Amino acid sequence: MHSLIRPNAWVGLKLPSGSTKIIQIVPDTTISLGKYGAFPANLVLGRPYHLTFEVLDKTPEEAFSRLRIVPASELHAEVIAEEDEAEGKTTAADRDANAVLTATEGEEFSLVDEQGNIVARSGREVIDDSAIQKLTHDEIEELKREGNNAGKDVIAKLMLSHTALDQKTTFSLAKYKLLKTKKYIRRFQVVPIDVATFAQWQLEEKDASKIMDMRAEMFGLVGCWGNVHYGGEDSMIDDPHSRTDQGEETCVPIQPDELKGRWLVVDDTCGMLVAAMAERMGVLYPKEEEGEDATVTEQAPAREAKQEVKTDAQTQNGTAQENGDVDMVDVVPETTVPERPKMTTTNKKQKVRPRGSDFAIPFSQTNTLTVIHSTSQPNLSLLNYWNFDVTAPNHPPHPLLNHLLNLTWLQLLKPELDTSYSTEPPTASAEELASWKPSRRGNFHRKRRRFARTRYIVDSTRAGNFSGLVCASSMDPISILKHTLPLLAGGAPVAIYSPSIEPLAALADCFSVPRRTAWTSGNVPETVGKSLEELERWEGNEQFPLNPTLLQGVSIQTSRARRWQVLPMRTHPLMTERGGADGYVFTAWRAKPAEGRVEARGKFKKIQPSSTKKAAKIDGEGTPVETPATGEEEDSATAGKRKRADTLPPLDTEGTPAPENAATGDVASPTKKRKVDGEAKVEEV
Amino acid sequence: MDDTMAPKTRSQTPKISPFLEPGKTTKVGSLAILQLSRDNLQPVYLKAPSGKHDGYAEGAVVNTRYGSFPHSTMIGVPWGSQIRASKVDTGSRGRNNKRKRNKSDDDGKEASATVAEEKTEQESTPAEVNDDSAAVAKKIVADVSGFIHILPPTPEVWTSSLPHRTQVVYTPDYSYVLHRIRARPGSVLIEAGAGSGSFSHASVRAVYNGYPSEGERKGKVYSFEFHEQRFHKMNQELKEHNLNSLVHLTHRDVYNGGFLIDGKSPEAEAIFLDLPAPWEALHHLSRRNPKNPEDKEWVSPLNPKKSAHICTFSPCIEQVTKTVSAMRRLGWVDIDMVEIANRKYHTSRERVGLNLSMDRGVNNSARDVDEALSRLTEIEARFREHAARSKESDDEMDGDEDDGLIKRREKKEQKGGRKRGGEKKVKIDHKPDSPESFEALPSGVPMWMEGRLITRGEPEIKTHTSYLVFATLPIEWTEEDEAAAAAARHPVIGEQKVIGLVDKAARKQERREQLQKATGNRKARRMERAAELAVTAEEEVGVVVP
Known part of the structure; x- marks a missing residue:
């Protein structure tokens, strides 16, 4: 992430109205902010992010507006003055030179002009309906045209010409000022496009449904519970140096032990989730070279030359070569045409670089994201804002090129049906090749490369042992887990986001205690005689859509950040906030069930010997089997609920009040063969 | 292929923390988290079975209400494994304590649960020394019932299983904070008030981008703790977790002492303050000496080339008011205060x-x-x-x-x-x-x-943890910098093209041009595709008729 604004970077412009505009800073263009003015893009290039600029009035000599950096002290001047006033520290003369609206003790509220004279006062009277702005619309327009100290004059004049200003209360006065400031002050702040900023913008100002209403809290939770982090130093696979007349057999074999720090992603958020995870793994932003920002003062051409050199150095490791030589570029539906950012084409004239053999694998074996998608091409269009286009052939260097692997569900589950996986790569001798037309030769290499890459991605994914699964998908999570659970390493976390709770509840129910108990007590005929490996790949039936023993610690949660306004004497939560989808996260860990039958242990009490005998009868092996306990240690939620339910007057008059016994655990019940403590554990196989 | 592509040797790097790369199986000496039940997690340092330990013939044993688990049964198994309880003679330990031990009963008695718990605490203390290593570990027999799961340590499970020392920053809060303060691989983060270490573990995972070799700048956490006992405890934990080269822990009162390390700047770009009075520490976190901006001796702990992002964590609104006020005076912008409400569902x-x-x-x-x-x-x-x-x-x-x-x-x-x-x-x-x-x-x-x-x-909701105040401090940008940038970079020329919010006429014109271009493109693409089809057809023919 760069700290200075670079040419062609995507940035966010925060406007006084509170909205953000996402634009690309193209050098030598004019950036228009609508009513807040326009300025040449070159005036912000090379400046740091997070600064606030003010669009100055045009001078008679120049045809454009210049910018002024607004110091933070000026941004906060009003509040600071107000605070000081409250503490009685300062007088009006100390205040900022700008007209400051502030409260004076005992004098109600006043508008102060540049000399510190009070020009308007507020009272506590409620403004009546006749309170109006004296300036007409035309007059205001005229004022705006005149050039007016970046809108500050308009605001001051508006304030002064409001007939009822002296009747406004503190709060309404402050509000009025704020309202007018938002409307007229010509300021903006430049913020870098990182995941947090961009997601916020996409959620609040663009199209929330595109990222499945995922809020910042959810990105945080999913990332943390998915344990997504930097997965280790890159480890590339050696080029097999296979000749063009060699086929499949010279492909690099997968080395399962080298595969580390890999995460599985199912993303229906147009790449937002992938971007967030890539940011956490350190593969979203290009590496910053030491002293890169020191080139600020260099002449532009020199800087570009340097960039080019760097580019070459990076591409030499053969990683970026035609990664995107995806054959379907043309077919990709351009759903996002209007606002789809175009790739920066700074690296157009790349030199011919030494290229690895067709079967060289450009992917790292560590620190990777594997995206499984349901369409033939992944929809990762939002990654374009970070200058990555998954469909672009001849992609300029980008860290995602070596760390983002994508495959379709078909390739994962039935690779033999996938053409690019199952079709043998074409072979040709060097002489043959030489005799071909360049386009045909290109095609030939492209096919071979695609084959090797598809082979590698599919085989390495099917080798499993992923460090975690992160998912935000509109598909049924049960079906996703059915096929991805076997791919996860033991103890690997699963974090699934869903805008609504129902799909996650249905998923959690697949791992419910009664279901697990039933599964492990051997009452599912289909599981009998199956090995653990077979059960890991359990294809599911109606009663057990998933193997309920494959996940531990199943939990569903949601988070919401409530924003507050913090101002002296006016601190309170914001009155309105975005509604819509709440967003829930399902979390669990992949478990490796033990071989054979494992009984749970709880605090059992044998009550009636006869029932024990009965239990012994049930177990074919002749050893008395502990009755499966009713629950994994449930937290007090369910326990509490139970107790409440249990203390209800028993409806059954003939039987003993069994539920009460079970809850309190001190009365023997003849109808129960043993009581089970509420905190007993589930029995498992 | 050139050198950069060759696999790099990782031999000289220190042992990677189990938090960052747990490996496929459990190892001796590593931290493991035992999941007794869903919300009952217990950290354990796995010890090699080296004879008798604490009176157990099996070596170190973890006793829980779900049975006894000798460490040897938990070593070398894949993470996430279900571990069966073993038959451990807990009754005849050669110790002269007078506790009632009746754990050998496989159905267990009420009393045994409490005893087991106490023992468990004892066992999990990593400092415990194994003194009699003469005898060979006894052969272990699986018990008929009882099991646990063994999980790799992550900041989340660690936080849930933490031995509480202070108020803990829980996952809903720290996940949001780390997202907002832009803690990413390679960032340098200052944390003041290490407390129980939950945030330290989460933040080191966020900034980790490899162990630094000599003089190398890598993602790092600079942590400060005032309380001496907590400092020592935390230091020990970091060592045990192999995180001590990624987290630099200092015992200091940051209100007076500031954030410099041996007089040098840690060059941080993300800050998390979990202090009772963050406003008293804030003046250290400036670009220049706030009292005397001309002071050349003063060293800022912040990275001069990056915007700094801060988050303070305070439970009371008065603390927030003071913090925000101090931030405004010290030039922080984008000040934003939120509180996180997290809910779990069953x-x-x-x-x-x-x-x-x-x-x-x-x-x-x-x-x-x-x-x-x-x-x-x-x-x-x-x-x-x-x-x-x-x-x-x-x-x-x-x-x-x-x-x-x-x-x-x-x-x-x-x-x-x-x-x-x-x-x-x-x-x-x-x-x-x-x-x-x-x-x-x-x-x-x-x-x-x-x-x-x-x-x-859940029956009880955490309705309030703390208020989170976020703010950003931009790079210091002097008039000289501005003048240099204005002169050297992209001078303003007669710009033609307008981007951003343009008026209606200009938008229409642009759209017209775009459409023009699009149709042009489409035609060109169609031609291209036709050509390509011809080529593939040719190839297919070539395949069929060799």
């Missing part, structure tokens, strides 16, 4: 109905009006039948008395009627808590699919 099956099993958690009342109606009709019919019979046998009965009898009978009916009624119908002979209960009910629906799937919140 899913369960809501089972309501008259014909359901007498299991616990079942609400044995009518499922719907129809069910209630049929029940009432049935009772009513039976009652009438009964009344008719009694009238026959006892003709001279007085009407009033009869009424009273009816009422009494009705009551009785209501009590016992359901059971009887159930027998008359297809009432299931359903024994709760018996293995049969797992079989399908007569309705064909198994017990675990019966009823409506519901979610409900």
Whole structure:
């Protein structure tokens, strides 16, 4: 992430109205902010992010507006003055030179002009309906045209010409000022496009449904519970140096032990989730070279030359070569045409670089994201804002090129049906090749490369042992887990986001205690005689859509950040906030069930010997089997609920009040063969 | 292929923390988290089985209410494994403590649970020394019941299993904070008030981008703790977790001492302050000496080339007011205050109905009006039948008395009627808590699919943890910098193209041009595709006819 604004970077412009505009800073263009003015893009290039600029009035000599950096002290001047006033520290003369609206003790509220004279006062009277702005619309327009100290004059004049200003209360006065400031002050702040900023913008100002209403809290939770982090130093696979007349057999074999720090992603958020995870793994932003920002003062051409050199150095490791030589570029539906950012084409004239053999694998074996998608091409269009286009052939260097692997569900589950996986790569001798037309030769290499890459991605994914699964998908999570659970390493976390709770509840129910108990007590005929490996790949039936023993610690949660306004004497939560989808996260860990039958242990009490005998009868092996306990240690939620339910007057008059016994655990019940403590554990196989 | 592509050797790097790369299986000496039940997690440092330990022939043993687990059964297994309890003689340990030990009973007694828990605490203390290593570890026999799962350590499970020292920053808070303060691989983060270390572990995972070799700048956490005991405890933990080269822990009062390390700047770009009075520490986190901006000696702990992002964590609103006020005066911008509300949900099956099993958690009342109606009709019919019979046998009965009898009978009916009624119908002979209960009910629906799937919140919600104040401090940008940038970079020329918010006419013109271009593109693409098809056709022919 760069700290200075670079040419062609995507940035966010925060406007006084509170909205953000996402634009690309193209050098030598004019950036228009609508009513807040326009300025040449070159005036912000090379400046740091997070600064606030003010669009100055045009001078008679120049045809454009210049910018002024607004110091933070000026941004906060009003509040600071107000605070000081409250503490009685300062007088009006100390205040900022700008007209400051502030409260004076005992004098109600006043508008102060540049000399510190009070020009308007507020009272506590409620403004009546006749309170109006004296300036007409035309007059205001005229004022705006005149050039007016970046809108500050308009605001001051508006304030002064409001007939009822002296009747406004503190709060309404402050509000009025704020309202007018938002409307007229010509300021903006430049913020870098990182995941947090961009997601916020996409959620609040663009199209929330595109990222499945995922809020910042959810990105945080999913990332943390998915344990997504930097997965280790890159480890590339050696080029097999296979000749063009060699086929499949010279492909690099997968080395399962080298595969580390890999995460599985199912993303229906147009790449937002992938971007967030890539940011956490350190593969979203290009590496910053030491002293890169020191080139600020260099002449532009020199800087570009340097960039080019760097580019070459990076591409030499053969990683970026035609990664995107995806054959379907043309077919990709351009759903996002209007606002789809175009790739920066700074690296157009790349030199011919030494290229690895067709079967060289450009992917790292560590620190990777594997995206499984349901369409033939992944929809990762939002990654374009970070200058990555998954469909672009001849992609300029980008860290995602070596760390983002994508495959379709078909390739994962039935690779033999996938053409690019199952079709043998074409072979040709060097002489043959030489005799071909360049386009045909290109095609030939492209096919071979695609084959090797598809082979590698599919085989390495099917080798499993992923460090975690992160998912935000509109598909049924049960079906996703059915096929991805076997791919996860033991103890690997699963974090699934869903805008609504129902799909996650249905998923959690697949791992419910009664279901697990039933599964492990051997009452599912289909599981009998199956090995653990077979059960890991359990294809599911109606009663057990998933193997309920494959996940531990199943939990569903949601988070919401409530924003507050913090101002002296006016601190309170914001009155309105975005509604819509709440967003829930399902979390669990992949478990490796033990071989054979494992009984749970709880605090059992044998009550009636006869029932024990009965239990012994049930177990074919002749050893008395502990009755499966009713629950994994449930937290007090369910326990509490139970107790409440249990203390209800028993409806059954003939039987003993069994539920009460079970809850309190001190009365023997003849109808129960043993009581089970509420905190007993589930029995498992 | 050139050098950069060759796999790099990782031999000189220190042992990677199990938090960052746990490996595939558990190892001796590594931290593991034992999951006893869903929310009951317990950290354990796995010890090699080296003879008798603490009176156990099996070596180190973890005793839980779910059985005894010798460490040797937990070493070298894949993470996430289910571990069976083992038969451990907990009764005849050669120690002269007078606790009642009756754990050898495999069904266990009430008392044993508490004893086990106490022992567990003892066992999990990593400092404990194994003194008698002479004897060979006893052969371990699996117990008939009891198990746990063994999980790799992550900041999340660590936070849940933490030995509490102070208020803990929990996952809902720290996940949001790290996202907002842009803690990413390679960032340098300052944390003040290390506390229990939950945030330290989460933040080191966020900034980790490899262990630094000599003089190399990598993602790092600079942590400060004022409380001496907590400092020592935390230092020890970091060593045990192999995080000490990634987290630099300092014992200091940051209000007075500031954030420099040996007088040098850590060059941080992300800051998290979990202090009682963050405003007293804030002045250290400036670009220049706030009291004397001309002071050249003063060293800023911030990275001069990056915007700094801060978050302070305070439970009270007064603290927030003071912090925000201090931030405004020190030039922080984008000040934003939020609080996080996290809720957990439990899913369960809501089972309501008259014909359901007498299991616990079942609400044995009518499922719907129809069910209630049929029940009432049935009772009513039976009652009438009964009344008719009694009238026959006892003709001279007085009407009033009869009424009273009816009422009494009705009551009785209501009590016992359901059971009887159930027998008359297809009432299931359903024994709760018996293995049969797992079989399908007569309705064909198994017990675990019966009823409506519901979610409900946890019984107690954490409604307030702390207020989070976020702010950003931009790079210092002097007039000289500005002048240099204005002169050297992209001078303003006569710009033609307008981007951003343009007026209607310009937008229309642009759209027209775009459409023009698009149709042009489409034509060109069509041509291209046709050409490509021709090529592939040619190739296919070549394949078929060699």
